[in-house]
Amino acid sequence: MFTKEDISNQTLLHRNRLKPRTHFISYKREEEALCWNREAAPTFQLLNGNWKFFHAEHSILVPMNFYEENYDSSEWKTIQVPGVWQLQGYGKPHYTDLYYPIPINPPHVPEKNSTGCYLREIYLPSDWDGQNIHVCFEGVDSAFYVWMNGHEVGFSKGSRLTAEFDVTPYVKKGKNVIAVKVHQWSDGSYLEDQDMWWLSGIFRDVYLLSLPTIHVYDFQIKTDLDEQYEDAKMSIKAKVRNTSTSQKSFTLEYKLMDNYESINEGIISTGEQVEAKDELSVTLDVNVVAPRKWSAEEPNLYSLLLLLKDEQGQLIEVIPYRIGFRKIEIKNGNLKVNGKNIMFKGVNRHDHDPDTGRTVSLEKMRQDIVMMKQYNINAVRTAHYPNDPRFYDLCDEYGLYVIDETDLETHGFEFIGDANRLSDNPEWEAAYVERLERMVERDKNHPSIIMWSLGNESGFGCNFEAMYKRCKEIDDTRIVHYEGDRETKATDIFSTMYSSVDRIIEFANEQNWQKPHILCEYAHAMGNGPGGLKEYWDAFYQYKRLQGGFVWEWIDHGLRQFTENGEEYFAYGGNFGDVPNNSNFCIDGLIRPDRTPSPGLVQYKKVIEPIIVTSTNIENGDLVIENRYDFLSLDHIDLSWNITENGKIIESGNIELPKVPAGEKIGISIPFKNHLLLSNRDQYLNISFTLKQNTLWANQGHEIAWAQFKLTVENRSLKQKSNYNNNWPLTIEENDTNLIIKGSEFDINFSKVHGTITKWIFKGQTVMLEGPRMNFWRAMTDNEMYIVKEWKESYLHQLEHDTKLIECEQIDEFTVKVHIGTNIAPLVVDWGIDGKYEYTIFGNGQIKLSVNGLPYGKFPSTWPKVGLEMKIPVNLSHASWHGRGQWESYPDSKLACKMGIYKMTVDEMFFPYVFPQENGNRTDVKWASFHNGVNFGLYTKGNTSMNMSAHYFTKEDIEEAQHHYQLKKRDFITLNLDHQVNGLGSNSCGPGPFPEYQLKPKAFGYEVTFIPYIGATELANDL
Structure with missing residues (x-):
């Protein structure tokens, strides 16, 4: 039986939650799988929508036995799921950057613990009979219990991680009732003191999965490239689970597809037997000749289908997944992707919507990524927790390098002068390691993720070393990051926050450095700013050890509110009577809460633009074009130019760019006429680089970079308008x-x-x-x-x-x-x-x-x-x-x-x-x-x-x-x-x-x- 002690016990991480695994949806047929539409999958049922809801300010006020099958909830109101209850009329949002808004007494939390009770009726499809039924919660803040038809199902902590439960023994034909109880505070809250609003509830998707009695429970795809970074090896490791006593044999096949055409297929395992109620791991290495490589600039993806068949050769299930061939390594002191040094032109991104808080729709995620690409951003750090799993699908598809960060921050202990209190306490090791493990297991197959981050602003200690070890056991193909590890015992990269330009140059000039340096946070984009970006990027490109950084941050966390007169404004800390608070410190993004770009974002786009133009003799139109892409040549770019005088174009033209490989320069001449002797006004030569063709994230003609040069004029005289030569006494x-x-x-x-x-x-x-x-x-x-x-x-x-x-x-x-x-x-x-x-x-x-x-x-x-x-x-x-x-x-x-x-x-x-x-x-x-x-x-x-x-x-x-x-x-x-x-x-x-x-x-x-x-x-x- 569940007790209140569950939520103040850091050694109890869950009850009956299934092992973490890759996020995927299985289908019945190949054609369905290749549509990539989970809502159309016959194995998937989304439970988002209106749920019955009861809010109790104190956990003792929760209705007794509300989870029982015939409980009368007719007097309850409804709430939108996913969503946070503070933005739906229950309690108030609370913003802190540093402070814990509860007394610090880990693992204990206050008895006055805001609690939400949820109820929803579920009707299962008839063809789900005899199948395994799982319920998945993608994000619940902070600890929650689940019942099905009055039966205890499970308990989980870890707010921004998937929690999956097997409800097969408890479901029935016809109507089913799922009940959930969510507590605002738990011992897990001590590990979730990120710089953001404290908001509670079921804030990400909830859904049911139907799985055959023999099914692929999990799989891991690793890709590696040869020394020339040409040919690849794809390693497939799958876990096949059997929940049946009547069926034991299976065949597991794979099909690698490019644009829906199979380019490589075969059998991973044939005729294997998996015992009832057991799990079997099968592996296969596949050689792939000269695949197109994945990078943020060229996000080439292949479709991999895993096809599970029974002993008669009948298809049981098919699992689609998009994979990218790429290799990540630290070599000669630099982080390399596919053998090339890359530069992180990044941002830190919180989940945020001005109306729904931490609940962010797929459309808003896509909007964020499209905007990032349009503003020349190539990397995102999921500050400071794993994002919705669909976000990584989009990063794979559109092309962004991702630092995937563990849902871990204990910043409030720094405020009391004890930053390492939990991080160096072995009693909390399991809680630390499990958060990392669940993230890595869920996200391990995404090509966009090139770094795992162990967390943020949590001091350092033995628990981070344990996390690092476990991370490498699960996945040895990626780099591990943690800024708080100043001696880099548990990190593969040297990372700092807000170091000055002089300081990063000192880092770059250190002797015998083995690890590259990035700024996981810099250029604080709070309000009007940030200023001084150019100097950072001059240093990044001058010193080999420096490989860019991530601006703090992407979006202002304002919450849309209205005055009594209907005037709109965006609220921040303290506007809801929340004490203590850090005021408007959450309003620190490159875009407004409504996703309007700020002038700071426009500046950032310019500073990190991938094409740089310098002049050798501007009056003759002689220019040098430098390609600062890491992989792309300039074949995809159009160059146009014009000369303006007093804001009016007096001449223009286009130039076919020669092939300029990544990292190289080339000289060109702009064939403009010499207007200078004919004018006494300022003239400017303007160069524009635009996309030749439509892309996934921008249309043809979208401007990537530009340059402007003043054409000098000597001995000009001011010509006054004639009626201003007239004087009167x-x-x-x-x-x-x-x-x-x-x-x-x-x-x-x-x-x-x-x-x-x-x-x-x-x-x-x-x-x-x-x-x-x-x-x-x-x-x-x-x-x-x-x-x-x-x-x-x-x-x-x-x-x-x-x-x-x-x-x-x-x-x-x-x-x-x-x-x-x-x-x-x-x-x-x-x-x-x-x-x-x-x-x-x-x-x-x-x-x-x-x-x-x-x-x-x-x-x-x-x-x-x-x-x-x-x-x-x-x-x-x-x-x-x-x-x-x-x-x-x-x-x-x-x-x-x-x-x-x-x-x-x-x-x-x-x-x-x-x-x-x-x-x-x-x-x-x-x-x-x-x-x-x-x-x-x-x-x-x-x-x-x-x-x-x-x-x-x-x-x-x-x-x-x-x-x-x-x-x-x-x-x-x-x-x-x-x-x-x-x-x-x-x-x-x-x-x-x-x-x-x-x-x-x-x-x-x-x-x-x-x-x-x-x-x-x-x-x-x-x-």
Whole structure:
């Protein structure tokens, strides 16, 4: 009889659960098997859907004998399976990164243990009579019991692993009732402290299998390549189980197929006898001549059919499986696939859906993989647990290298200063080893899995050494990974997290290294960022030992919620009253919860693109193309080019790429005409590499990589639009509080109190409402969560502007200069900036503003920005600019943004990070124009390239908001024209900006020109 002690006993791992085995579905006929559709298999019955459900906040409140066959559940509600009960109205989600949300007293868990009771009626097909019936649960958090028709079936722990039970003795014809009781907490919870939401229930598929009395219970396929990596050997090992007393003989055959055509077939075992209630292992080695190899770039798959026949030669069952021929090894200190060093361009991926939490549909899995491929990602680490078994099928098919990670993390023990507490305790060895064993046995035949990971952030100790040993016993064809093993006793690869570029270069330069180095986590993609990716990849390609890394992480774990007014937002830690929590630390992905790509993902795609172009003589169009694929030549790529001037294509063409093998370079010339003598405007040569043909993950024309080169122009002169050569006389009016400069078509009001423009009218329309004012602060990004302490302790966020001087000087009839001196300093502390503004106002309405500043005192080591902030009318919401776009960019995150002329609205320039923060900056801006979309606007230009951003909110609004629904549009636009901005880095977990991207306080000076205009909104095209 099941007792509550079951869930606080780490030595009790299960009761009556079947041995772990490869995930597969058997069929009755070959034609059915080759359709690869489990729902159509006559041996498969999916139990997903509505189940009767009762939730008890305390396990003692569970209804007595609810699992009995005739229990009356008519008063119970229903719940969707698969699904987590916290997102279906029972309890609340709880997010922690590090903390255990229960008292730490292993193996004991609280008596107050949220419990879910499930009931479902099942009707078995008539042709299942006399068969073995199994029930499979692909994921249940965290411990659960199963009954069938009132009979005890079994018990299991290990939330993200398959649990399979034999229910043959308990099922009957007609109606059957399955009952499940799930406990939120168990001793297994101590091993499942991953950085994610604590969510409970049957969250993955549940189904029934019908197996013949003699059947293939498990099989293992190993492929090996010869020394030339040409021919292969396929090893087949199968376990045939007999549950019958009337039938003993069988024949097991195989058929290897390529595109549904058999290329190799034979008999694994013929005339073998397996005793009743016993299991027999049979093996066969098969030589395969020159198969097409599997890699992430060329995911060539073959279909293997295992055909089990009875003593009369009648087919009992057929099992289809897709296999790939590839070899994984550590050789000469590098990890190799099929004899070649590979580079991991990876991401860490959690299971997440904004509406269903840890329950992720097959469609969402496919969407994730397609997006990864489209963004040049070639590897995924299943952080930090095995995924749904169908995910690996997709990785096999689409082509991704996988680190399959054990469902193991004890991070909370690090918080109490005892990281090795369970990992070095032999009493927990069986629990550790079993989790690894179940994962490896389930997933062992997937070609995409090239590494097993023993877990994550669990200290180290004897239990990891036991896991490593057991892993090698089951599968000696793959590499074993565990980042927490710093001495690599139980790992084949040296792995670290968030090491700086300098540190990984130190690793690379170590003498006599035998194991390659990867970063299993780096570049923390929390909020706006990560910055500094390029420097990592420069190092990866420079040093042989370094073989890439995995960005943390793929997706923001926000949960979709709605306010009382129906406004959508994505919730994070603490939003459900969950204490303790790690706030928005789960919002750290390259895509939003709704799978919208972030600017960070666009940057990552660019940095890891597999084709690199450099120039040897750009004015002659001479380029060098480097193929950074590990296996593919460039035969599958089209090259197109164009030359743009002021955003318009003036010439274009295509070039047939010569064959460029993987890892090699070739020189080409772009045959463009020399336009440079005919123009005084910037011109850019743009190169684009696109797919020649449709693939499984992208259509023909999908851009893989691109390059851009500026074509230099010397001795250019600025040609002004003619109506701006006209000047009119200026007059000056002054009183105690205001200084007013008037022309025939405009007037500008300066406040003597604030030292800024308070009104600027041009031809009857408002140009500016307030400003410009020197600004050194921005809403913080998540990646500034540590430096912000220094900034705020220096009161950088609370600078006071004290106007010391405002003077007006009439230069001539058509020109006035306004000099403003100001002291910009915080309260409390003893530093500041001696600032000066010099406005030169021309009779045509144009203003040239010269800004200078000199820091003094003990100022902070870096600043967020140096620039100008102003308020412009809300109707000037259409932006055009010449600079980088279309995405936002920052000094250390701009490679993916081409130079060009872009047009967007202020709304479109805003990127809605789940946690509101600094966003929308555009770098290397030569000019920007804000207009009303019809005939009125304001044009700006710096004497050097500047940064530009515009929002309907103030920086204070953005910084104070916790969610987007809290941001309310102002009746003005905040426009920032910044001289310099600080880099992003990824210091929410990784390193901060590299020194070259840090904004160090020093004396500064720059100019900005403002031109209001009526008429064509594209004034800049005439300049």
